[in-house]
Structure formats: C-alpha cells, structure tokens
Amino acid sequence: MTATADPVTLMKQEVGKAAAALVKSGSIVGLGTGSTTAYTIQFLGDRLKSGELKDIVGIPTSFQSEVLAKKYGVPLTTLDAVDHIDIAIDGADEVDPQKNLIKGGGAAHTREKVVDYLAAQFIVVVDSGKLVDRLGSSFPVPVEVIPMAITPVTNAIKQLGGKPELRMGVKKAGPVITDQGNFVLDVRFDSIDDPVNLEKTLNNIPGVLENGIFVNCADLVLVGEVKDGQPLVREL
Numbered sequence: 001m002t003a004t005a006d007p008v009t010l011m012k013q014e015v016g017k018a019a020a021a022l023v024k025s026g027s028i029v030g031l032g033t034g035s036t037t038a039y040t041i042q043f044l045g046d047r048l049k050s051g052e053l054k055d056i057v058g059i060p061t062s063f064q065s066e067v068l069a070k071k072y073g074v075p076l077t078t079l080d081a082v083d084h085i086d087i088a089i090d091g092a093d094e095v096d097p098q099k100n101l102i103k104g105g106g107a108a109h110t111r112e113k114v115v116d117y118l119a120a121q122f123i124v125v126v127d128s129g130k131l132v133d134r135l136g137s138s139f140p141v142p143v144e145v146i147p148m149a150i151t152p153v154t155n156a157i158k159q160l161g162g163k164p165e166l167r168m169g170v171k172k173a174g175p176v177i178t179d180q181g182n183f184v185l186d187v188r189f190d191s192i193d194d195p196v197n198l199e200k201t202l203n204n205i206p207g208v209l210e211n212g213i214f215v216n217c218a219d220l221v222l223v224g225e226v227k228d229g230q231p232l233v234r235e236l
C-alpha cells in the first residue's frame with residue numbers, strides 16, 4: 001500500500017483489502033469490476049500466494065476483472081461450472097441509506113447484476129464519496145441498449161422524464177461498447193423516488209438489456225474513509 005497515495009486511493013485500497021479478508025478458503029467468489037474491486041482481486045492474489053487462502057475460484061464480471069484475476073493469480077471459472085456463488089465483492093457509483101446502488105460506471109453492470117444477485121453474500125466496497133441520500137443525486141443511471149434499438153429506447157426514456165446521453169469512449173472513437181457488444185445510455189432523472197419500480201420499468205423497454213439500479217441485494221456495504229490521514233473501514 002503506497003503511503004503517499006491520495007485519500008481516495010487510500011480509501012479504495014483499504015476497503016478493497018477489508019473485503020478480500022472476508023473470503024474463506026474453498027469459496028466461489030464473484031469478482032466485481034472497477035478500481036476499488038481491483039484492490040480486492042489484488043489482495044485475494046496476495047492471500048493465495050501466502051498460502052493463507054486456498055482453493056477459491058473466481059467468476060469475473062467483466063473483461064477487466066478477468067484480466068486482473070489472471071494477473072494476480074486468482075483461478076477462474078464460469079457460471080456453467082458452478083451451482084452457486086458463495087460471496088460476490090463489487091464496487092458501486094452510488095449507495096443510498098437503504099443500500100440500494102447505482103452501478104455501471106464501468107459499463108459492466110449487466111454481468112455484475114447476474115453475479116451479484118446470484119451470490120449468497122454480496123459485499124459492496126466504496127469510498128465514502130459514493131454515499132448519497134437518494135439515488136441519482138450525483139450519478140446517472142447507466143442503461144445497456146442493443147445498438148439497433150438506441151433511438152426508440154432513447155425516446156422511451158425521454159417519455160419517462162429521463163435525460164439520456166449516449167456514453168462515448170475516451171481512448172476509443174465513437175460510443176463505448178460493452179463486453180456484450182452494446183451501447184450505454186447514461187440517464188439523469190430529476191429524482192428517483194422509487195428505485196425498485198424504475199429498475200423494472202427501464203428493463204421493460206424493448207431493446208434495453210440491463211440498467212444500473214441494484215435494489216435490495218447488498219448484504220454488506222463497506223465504506224473506506226480517511227480520518228486524520230489514516231484510512232479506515234466502516235460498515236454502512
């Protein structure tokens with residue numbers, strides 16, 4: 001852990017490590033996506049290397065987590081080869097007081113929702129900046145859309161009162177393409193009063209594959225904070 005890291009990096013490292021410490025030998029582990037879970041995967045690799053953790057297999061939620069698992073020596077499997085997931089560890093872009101989430105900042109929410117919802121225990125790892133009073137306050141809702149339907153889906157979301165924006169690549173010309181080969185709309189809503197219903201409504205639009213509202217699924221939310229320059233982890 002780099003001592004001179006900026007506070008947010010320190011929080012991510014600390015909370016990622018704390019979640020990795022909860023994984024028991026012999027577990028089937030859902031490996032989340034994003035910069036916080038990247039530390040979890042790294043620390044799982046460290047625990048395996050030390051011999052303190054044994055016989056785990058990971059199920060990646062993206063090409064990113066698959067690459068990181070290979071880099072750090074976490075063995076991988078697929079949903080075809082297991083009949084359950086013991087624990088999933090994943091990040092979030094927003095967490096409300098009811099532990100509902102907005103995810104999809106890394107455009108991986110479709111596979112994440114499959115794995116995170118299947119897990120017997122779903123642990124969320126965030127830095128304290130992700131905590132909000134109400135979903136949608138600071139982060140738009142990502143919606144994965146099949147390319148041929150982008151126009152009718154955009155119009156349907158506008159009808160719902162959303163403000164959809166096609167997510168464009170940074171080091172890639174044109175739109176972001178998900179691991180499934182689809183587009184992502186980032187949708188701002190004035191306020192999300194009923195995330196349970198909005199999650200269903202968005203997924204019911206023909207052409208929508210998955211949205212980033214995760215409701216009633218997180219068992220534990222670990223929050224990384226920095227107090228007097230020292231990183232610490234608390235449960236929400």
Ligand SMILES: O=C(CO)[C@H](O)[C@H](O)COP(=O)(O)O
Nearest residue numbers: 034035036091104105106108
């Ligand atoms: O949902 C996700 C990716 O689709 C990530 O878990 C979420 O964006 C948080 O990422 P980070 O830990 O880098 O802030």
